Every structure is written in structure tokens, then in C-alpha cells.
Amino acid sequence: MNAGAGAHSGTGEATASLCQAILDFDSDETLRLSLARLDAGEAPALIIDDCRAAMKIVGDRYATGEYFLAELILAGEIFKRVVELLRPRLQLAGAGDSQGTVVLATLRGDVHYIGKDIFxxxxxAAGFTVHNLGVDVSPERVVTAARAVDAEFVGFSGLLTTTFEVMKEATGLLRGAGFGEAPRILIGGGVTTSDVRDYVGADFQTRDAMEGVAWCTQVAQRVRRGQ
Ligand code: B12
Structure with a gap:
């Protein structure tokens, strides 16, 4: 099996072999290569980007009928183990005053959570307090949770196009819920685009977790400065 050209976000041979290990469903090799790169001082986010490129290939092969559900599950399990390995390094920063409170969910009908949990x-790690509601969450539960913790941000992760309607419903409920100031709403996940952001009525969209963190940080700073 070949990793395929042009799909990698990192550089060179290290990227290609990590990608290939996932496409070979070789969990031990994937973890060994990830750990070696971590030990060599590489940023965990780069390793995640490479794994994501491999997951994209797995997804594409599933879509064309080359892979079946079993392969999706296998690749998902391997990726989850990589994220567990990297998590302590991703979390290094996080002490001190909270930057703000974020409620996160994958909405009704969707059980993908790897990307949400990375975010x-x-x-x-950037100092936010996160209430992660999990997967297959109803819009009503999001509103209840956002109110209970006085959330400044609510994030929805979506990997299925069928979730767009539910995101729209949840956004509508949040906007109409009579908060003092409604929380900022951001969406992310492999199938989201700026058109989807506009359709569901969210404030921000990204398929890059780091970009999502940067946006939340900027908004939180602006709010603190009263702008
Ligand atoms: C692994 C996987 C699974 C695993 C999920 C494991 C898990 N625990 O999460 C399992 C096997 C369960 C699964 C099931 C299904 N899957 Co699936 N799956 C995938 C796969 C291969 C990878 C997803 C993934 O983890 N990617 C890696 C993560 C890191 O990427 P990410 O989620 O985009 O997250 C990044 C950013 O987007 C961002 N981010 C994520 N969320 C958020 C939120 C916010 C607020 C922000 C700011 C940022 C952010 O942060 C991350 C890092 O940067 C994708 C293919 C793909 N191209 O993504 C298909 C894919 C998503 N699955 C698909 C399908 C069809 C299904 C099934 C319907 C299959 C079936 N017949 O049963 C079921 C649906 C089950 C359900 N009800 O949800 C389709 C969806 C097609 C569509 N357009 O709707 C895809 C695209 C495959 C394909 N090409 O056909 N799947």
C-alpha cells in the first residue's frame, strides 16, 4: 500500500513512513515512529498533522469502496493511541488563570471525537477551561451546559455532513436562549467550510485546531480589553 502523493503536511521521509505505518494498520510501528519524533524534539502538532493526512487517505479509500468500516475503525483506534501518547506534551502549558470557558460537543447523530478531543x-494547554460534553449530544443539552458554566465559547465538531442541520439548530437555540451575551460559536472538523459556518450561523470555522485556539485567545483578549 502506498501513502499517496501530496497529502502530507510535514516533511520528507519521517512523514511518509508515519503515514505508511497507519495505512498498514501497524499500531506498534506508528507509536514507535511518533515517539521517536517526540524524543527528537518535534512539535506534537506536526505529528498529529501527519497522522491526519493518513486519516484523510483512509477516509478517501473508504469513500471509494477500497476500504470498509473495519479499516475506518482500525485507523481510528491507532490514531487515538497516538493522541494519548502525545497528550501529556500537548498539555504542558496550561497552568494559571483561565482564559475563558468553552463548551465543546459533537452533536446528535455524529460519534467522531478524535479531532474534538485534540482541540x-x-x-x-492554552489555559482555557473546557467542558467536553462528548458525542451524539442534543442541542438542548448544549444550551443547558453553556448556561450552567456561563460559557464564553461553544464549539461544535462535525465529521458528517448530516450534522450541519443539528449545528444550525443548536446555534439557533443558543442565540435565542436569552444569555446576557450569547457565547461565541465556533465549528470545526473535517467536513466544515466557511459556507457551512454561514449556513449554521456560527462566528468562526476552521479545520485546524491550532487556528481555533488562536481565534479563541484573540477574542478572549479583546473581550478582556473591553473592545
Ligand atoms: C476514524 C473515522 C471514523 C471512526 C471514528 C472514531 C472516533 N472515535 O472518532 C468510526 C469508525 C467510528 C467512524 C464511523 C463512521 N464514519 Co467516519 N471517518 C473516520 C475518518 C477516517 C477519520 C476521522 C478523524 O478522526 N480524522 C482526524 C481528526 C484529527 O481530524 P478532524 O476531526 O478533522 O479534526 C481536526 C480539525 O478539524 C480540528 N477540529 C475538529 N473538531 C473541531 C471543533 C472545533 C470547534 C474546532 C475549532 C476545531 C476542530 O481539530 C483537529 C486537529 O486539527 C474520516 C475521514 C476523514 N477524512 O476525516 C471518516 C469520515 C468522517 N467518516 C465517514 C462516514 C461516512 C462514517 C460512517 C457513517 C460510516 C458507516 N457507514 O457507519 C460512520 C458514522 C458514525 C456516526 N454516527 O458518527 C465519512 C463522512 C462523509 C460525510 N461527508 O459525511 C468520512 C469523511 C469518510 C469518507 N470519506 O467517506 N468513522
Missing amino acids: ATLLE
């Missing part, structure tokens, strides 16, 4: 970890 949650990076937010915590």
Missing part, C-alpha cells in the same frame, strides 16, 4: 487538549 480540547490544545485549548486546555
Whole structure:
């Protein structure tokens, strides 16, 4: 099996072999290569980007019928183990005053959570307090949670196009819920685009967790300065 050209976000041979290990569903080799790169001082975010490129290939092969559900599950399990390995390094920053409170969820009908949990970890590393509601969450539960913790941000992760309607419903409920100031709403996940952001009525969209953290940080700073 070949990793395929042009899909990598990192550099050179290290990227290609990590990608290939995932496409070979070789969990031990994937973890060994990830650990070697960590020990060599590489940023965990780069390793995640490479794994994501491999997951994209797995998804594409599933879409064309070359892979089946079993391969999706296998690749997902391997990626989850990589994220567990990297998590302590991703979390290094996070002490001190909270930058703000974020409620996160994958909404009704969607059980993908790997990307959401990466975003949650990076937010915590940047000093945010995160209430991660999990997957298959109803819009009503999001509103209840956002109100209970007085959330400044609410994030939805979506990997299925069928979730767009539910994101729209949840956004509408949040905007109409009579908060003093409604929380900022951001969406992310492999199938989201700026058009989807406009459709669901969110404030921000990204498929890059680091970009999501940067946006939350900027907004939180602006709010603190009263701008
Ligand atoms: C692994 C996987 C699974 C695993 C999920 C494991 C898990 N625990 O999460 C399992 C096997 C369960 C699964 C099931 C299904 N899957 Co699936 N799956 C994938 C796969 C291969 C990878 C997803 C992934 O983890 N990517 C890696 C993460 C890191 O990327 P990410 O989520 O985009 O997250 C990054 C950013 O987007 C961002 N981010 C994520 N969330 C958020 C949120 C916010 C607020 C912000 C700011 C940022 C952010 O942070 C991350 C890092 O930067 C994708 C293919 C793909 N191209 O993504 C298909 C894919 C998503 N699955 C698909 C399908 C069809 C299914 C099934 C319907 C299959 C079936 N017949 O049963 C079911 C649906 C089950 C359900 N009800 O949800 C399709 C969706 C097609 C569509 N357009 O709707 C895809 C695209 C595959 C394909 N090409 O056909 N799947």
C-alpha cells in the first residue's frame, strides 16, 4: 500500500513512513515512529498533522469502496493511541488563570471525537477551561451546559455532513436562549467550510485546531480589553 502523493503536511521521509505505518494498520510501528519524533524534539502538532493526512487517505479509500468500516475503525483506534501518547506534551502549558470557558460537543447523530478531543487538549494547554460534553449530544443539552458554566465559547465538531442541520439548530437555540451575551460559536472538523459556518450561523470555522485556539485567545483578549 502506498501513502499517496501530496497529502502530507510535514516533511520528507519521517512523514511518509508515519503515514505508511497507519495505512498498514501497524499500531506498534506508528507509536514507535511518533515517539521517536517526540524524543527528537518535534512539535506534537506536526505529528498529529501527519497522522491526519493518513486519516484523510483512509477516509478517501473508504469513500471509494477500497476500504470498509473495519479499516475506518482500525485507523481510528491507532490514531487515538497516538493522541494519548502525545497528550501529556500537548498539555504542558496550561497552568494559571483561565482564559475563558468553552463548551465543546459533537452533536446528535455524529460519534467522531478524535479531532474534538485534540482541540480540547490544545485549548486546555492554552489555559482555557473546557467542558467536553462528548458525542451524539442534543442541542438542548448544549444550551443547558453553556448556561450552567456561563460559557464564553461553544464549539461544535462535525465529521458528517448530516450534522450541519443539528449545528444550525443548536446555534439557533443558543442565540435565542436569552444569555446576557450569547457565547461565541465556533465549528470545526473535517467536513466544515466557511459556507457551512454561514449556513449554521456560527462566528468562526476552521479545520485546524491550532487556528481555533488562536481565534479563541484573540477574542478572549479583546473581550478582556473591553473592545
Ligand atoms: C476514524 C473515522 C471514523 C471512526 C471514528 C472514531 C472516533 N472515535 O472518532 C468510526 C469508525 C467510528 C467512524 C464511523 C463512521 N464514519 Co467516519 N471517518 C473516520 C475518518 C477516517 C477519520 C476521522 C478523524 O478522526 N480524522 C482526524 C481528526 C484529527 O481530524 P478532524 O476531526 O478533522 O479534526 C481536526 C480539525 O478539524 C480540528 N477540529 C475538529 N473538531 C473541531 C471543533 C472545533 C470547534 C474546532 C475549532 C476545531 C476542530 O481539530 C483537529 C486537529 O486539527 C474520516 C475521514 C476523514 N477524512 O476525516 C471518516 C469520515 C468522517 N467518516 C465517514 C462516514 C461516512 C462514517 C460512517 C457513517 C460510516 C458507516 N457507514 O457507519 C460512520 C458514522 C458514525 C456516526 N454516527 O458518527 C465519512 C463522512 C462523509 C460525510 N461527508 O459525511 C468520512 C469523511 C469518510 C469518507 N470519506 O467517506 N468513522
